[in-house]
Amino acid sequence: MTRPPKSQLDPAIHRVRLDRLTIFEITEAELVALERGSPESLFLNLAIAALSVASSFLAALLSTTIDATRTFCVFVIVCSIGFLAGLTFALLWWQSRRSLKNVAREIRSRMPPEGVQEDAGPPDRGSA
Numbered sequence: 001m002t003r004p005p006k007s008q009l010d011p012a013i014h015r016v017r018l019d020r021l022t023i024f025e026i027t028e029a030e031l032v033a034l035e036r037g038s039p040e041s042l043f044l045n046l047a048i049a050a051l052s053v054a055s056s057f058l059a060a061l062l063s064t065t066i067d068a069t070r071t072f073c074v075f076v077i078v079c080s081i082g083f084l085a086g087l088t089f090a091l092l093w094w095q096s097r098r099s100l101k102n103v104a105r106e107i108r109s110r111m112p113p114e115g116v117q118e119d120a121g122p123p124d125r126g127s128a
Contacts, residue, residue: 024107033103040097047089054082 026034057079066072 022111024110026107030103030107033099038096038100040093040099043089043093043096047086047093049086050082050089051086054079054086057082 057075061072061075061079066075
């Protein structure tokens with residue numbers, strides 16, 4: 001079997017050997033948590049957006065005189081909902097901000113300390 005001639009467009013491949021490769025075994029629940037990712041940045045962004053809108057409407061309420069009752073009610077409702085949503089998203093962010101770090105820490109904690117040989121289990125006594 002002959003190999004086709006190497007064209008000039010083929011990439012050069014450089015392989016660098018690793019000194020040590022560590023393989024971690026994970027459970028299905030840990031894999032799902034890693035796939036799902038962390039919702040913390042979404043919660044933080046929504047909290048900042050909701051609090052910004054609520055603060056803007058509160059500044060407008062405090063700095064101007066609104067004569068129309070309907071307009072005043074809309075401003076108060078938007079302000080109230082904005083602060084409630086911002087607080088809710090901020091609490092969700094605070095609660096979930098370390099979820100992926102905890103999963104990774106739990107996976108790494110199974111590794112025996114450096115220099116300690118992992119026990120392979122009891123020897124097989126059925127063949128003697």
